[in-house]
Amino acid sequence: MSFGEISLEDKQSVLSELSEVKSLFASRGWFPGTSGNLSIRVGDFTSEQFDFAITASGKDKSLSTPEDFLFVDQDGKPSELTKLKPSAETLIHCEIYRQTGCGAIFHIHTVFNSLVSELFWERKSIPVDGVELIKAFNIWDEEAHIDIPIVSNFAHIPSIVPEVTERLDPRIPGIMLRKHGIYAWGANAFEAKRHLEAFEFLFEYVYRWELLNRKA
Numbered sequence: 158m159s160f161g162e163i164s165l166e167d168k169q170s171v172l173s174e175l176s177e178v179k180s181l182f183a184s185r186g187w188f189p190g191t192s193g194n195l196s197i198r199v200g201d202f203t204s205e206q207f208d209f210a211i212t213a214s215g216k217d218k219s220l221s222t223p224e225d226f227l228f229v230d231q232d233g234k235p236s237e238l239t240k241l242k243p244s245a246e247t248l249i250h251c252e253i254y255r256q257t258g259c260g261a262i263f264h265i266h267t268v269f270n271s272l273v274s275e276l277f278w279e280r281k282s283i284p285v286d287g288v289e290l291i292k293a294f295n296i297w298d299e300e301a302h303i304d305i306p307i308v309s310n311f312a313h314i315p316s317i318v319p320e321v322t323e324r325l326d327p328r329i330p331g332i333m334l335r336k337h338g339i340y341a342w343g344a345n346a347f348e349a350k351r352h353l354e355a356f357e358f359l360f361e362y363v364y365r366w367e368l369l370n371r372k373a
């Protein structure tokens with residue numbers, strides 16, 4: 158389905174969903190210093206050609222303006238004529254959509270996600286053992302153990318993409334960029350939000366648990 162074939166109603170519904178999520182996350186202080194980016198896919202999800210709405214780059218994400226989002230295609234190029242620049246990290250969104258077939262991707266920088274990514278950088282994944290909120294990822298085993306992948310953070314975003322491709326774990330709907338932030342995704346915005354909230358809870362839990370054990 159080409160971008161022109163997608164109804165105005167569908168496009169507007171995606172934009173209003175993004176706007177709601179953006180305001181909510183901003184109220185939680187999840188976009189410090191203009192960091193973070195959000196996207197939701199529109200139209201046909203089975204096609205190799207797809208479009209998604211994404212936050213414009215460098216904006217104060219605690220404000221709502223008519224220039225907050227734009228639509229881009231599967232290569233991260235604007236789908237329509239616009240003066241807006243897509244997020245600097247759009248290529249990471251493109252790759253996650255391509256690899257997972259998900260419908261929404263949310264990225265935030267927090268102190269806890271950055272801290273744990275450095276704490277566990279040598280093992281290249283953040284271990285979580287038996288915490289109830291693992292179930293938010295639809296992993297229902299009792300005492301489940303998960304490892305959340307951590308990849309290198311480079312200023313040159315295209316250099317991050319191959320490592321993302323290599324480290325994506327189909328069980329885990331998220332990936333950490335070292336000392337940078339988490340990317341969480343889901344079939345839709347509701348699921349991506351649930352996953353993101355679970356990751357953030359688990360990061361704080363893991364950090365505090367580590368601290369308690371190191372003191373003992």
Ligand SMILES: CSCCC(=O)C(=O)COP(=O)(O)O
Nearest residue numbers: 191192193194214215244245
């Ligand atoms: C100011 S934070 C550095 C860029 C970044 O990591 C980020 O998430 C925001 O970049 P964007 O281009 O999406 O505004």
Ligand SMILES: [Zn+2]
Nearest residue numbers: 192193246338
């Ligand atoms: Zn970022």
